[in-house]
Amino acid sequence: MQQKADIIVHHVEVATMVGGRYGLIHDGAVVIQEGAIRWVGPTEDLPDLRAGEIIDGGHRLLTPGLIDCHTHIVYGGNRADEFEARLRGATYEEIARRGGGIMATVRATRAATAGALAEAARPRVQSLLDEGVTMLEIKTGYGLNLETESKMIEAMERLSAELPVEIVKTFLGAHTLPPEFQNRPDAYVDEICKTMLPEIAHRVEAVDVFCETIGFTPAQTRRIFNCARNHGLAIKLHAEQLSNLGGAALGAEMGALSADHLEHLDEAGVRAMAHNHVVAVVLPGALYTLGDKNRPPMDLLRQYHVPIAVATDANPGTSPIFSLLTVMNMACVLLHLTPEEALAGVTCHAAQALNRQDRLGTIEPGKQADLVCWNVSSPAELSYYLGYNPCHLIIHHGKVIG
Ligand code: DI6
Numbered sequence: 001m002q003q004k005a006d007i008i009v010h011h012v013e014v015a016t017m018v019g020g021r022y023g024l025i026h027d028g029a030v031v032i033q034e035g036a037i038r039w040v041g042p043t044e045d046l047p048d049l050r051a052g053e054i055i056d057g058g059h060r061l062l063t064p065g066l067i068d069c070h071t072h073i074v075y076g077g078n079r080a081d082e083f084e085a086r087l088r089g090a091t092y093e094e095i096a097r098r099g100g101g102i103m104a105t106v107r108a109t110r111a112a113t114a115g116a117l118a119e120a121a122r123p124r125v126q127s128l129l130d131e132g133v134t135m136l137e138i139k140t141g142y143g144l145n146l147e148t149e150s151k152m153i154e155a156m157e158r159l160s161a162e163l164p165v166e167i168v169k170t171f172l173g174a175h176t177l178p179p180e181f182q183n184r185p186d187a188y189v190d191e192i193c194k195t196m197l198p199e200i201a202h203r204v205e206a207v208d209v210f211c212e213t214i215g216f217t218p219a220q221t222r223r224i225f226n227c228a229r230n231h232g233l234a235i236k237l238h239a240e241q242l243s244n245l246g247g248a249a250l251g252a253e254m255g256a257l258s259a260d261h262l263e264h265l266d267e268a269g270v271r272a273m274a275h276n277h278v279v280a281v282v283l284p285g286a287l288y289t290l291g292d293k294n295r296p297p298m299d300l301l302r303q304y305h306v307p308i309a310v311a312t313d314a315n316p317g318t319s320p321i322f323s324l325l326t327v328m329n330m331a332c333v334l335l336h337l338t339p340e341e342a343l344a345g346v347t348c349h350a351a352q353a354l355n356r357q358d359r360l361g362t363i364e365p366g367k368q369a370d371l372v373c374w375n376v377s378s379p380a381e382l383s384y385y386l387g388y389n390p391c392h393l394i395i396h397h398g399k400v401i402g
């Protein structure tokens with residue numbers, strides 16, 4: 001180690017999250033140099049170093065920076081009218097059939113400029129960042145044509161340039177069938193594979209598909225994934241949300257990073273995910289918002305040691321939620337995750353869902369210095385509150401940002 005550190009944080013309770021567990025270091029310290037974690041251990045064993053800045057954590061909890069690994073946070077308009085309609089008894093599917101739902105957001109997104117989309121998303125993203133999110137994934141999917149999907153990516157690029165957060169961009173052209181291709185789903189899949197993906201591939205990292213009865217069939221999903229892989233992109237999918245089409249097993253077979261939602265996942269799907277190291281991303285905000293009584297098979301996921309990530313699914317229809325802490329609470333209350341599992345779900349397992357496990361998600365030497373210091377004294381306290389932000393200090397890439 002060089003003789004001078006940039007930052008030393010000491011007298012903190014360190015939740016390392018190595019191996020998916022708290023791994024608490026009592027009265028710990030972290031040495032940060034050139035954006036990376038160089039040393040972690042008990043404060044009393046801290047190497048004798050000069051440091052640019054020494055932060056006394058006052059025995060607060062220190063965790064990895066939080067990662068929101070599944071969002072649709074860039075979009076035009078909002079759907080408060082549908083919220084009211086559902087309160088009066090309409091269902092999500094009925095609203096979609098009337099031309100609302102995802103298509104309502106597609107119309108508003110097509111009508112907006114890239115600048116307006118970024119402007120509208122900024123406070124929503126900021127609300128995540130205020131709670132210690134240092135990395136997030138954002139999906140396209142409200143354009144459904146090359147022009148608007150590209151515009152959504154431009155909005156994400158703007159946010160990425162302006163805000164202290166790493167953004168993973170995912171192409172979700174296969175979110176729903178656009179009206180231009182009504183009754184011609186295979187022609188739209190052609191459009192995705194032959195026109196949209198070749199133009200967009202260099203600007204995104206991953207491709208997602210809504211594999212569902214009201215989305216795309218497993219055969220169509222497979223075609224899109226083959227095309228994504230030919231462009232060197234990672235794959236992930238919305239699977240088993242409303243029905244069981246075997247999407248998770250298909251994703252597993254094709255090397256998907258994650259399968260997300262999973263309310264209707266069966267044991268064969270769980271086994272396939274475990275065998276191929278696919279992360280299960282659970283999205284309790286969508287269950288909460290829609291009052292869905294179905295639940296992902298949490299016990300089977302645990303039994304087969306499938307890593308479980310937790311994300312907001314932030315979107316204007318099924319999860320208008322811009323608080324990852326709230327969603328951690330929902331994961332505990334609605335899905336019975338332990339607070340330890342919820343924290344792993346937004347750190348190490350979320351990193352794995354975005355293929356960042358080598359660089360992010362735990363506090364150990366060599367990892368990027370993305371850290372959050374919390375005004376709480378135990379990790380469980382993080383998932384316990386609702387509507388209260390105990391974030392004390394955020395370090396992103398070795399710099400104190402808030
Ligand atoms: N599943 C979801 O929860 C979101 N998309 C998807 O495929 C919902 C998107 C929306 O209603 O706007």
Ligand code: FE
Nearest residue numbers: 070072238313
């Ligand atoms: Fe989603």
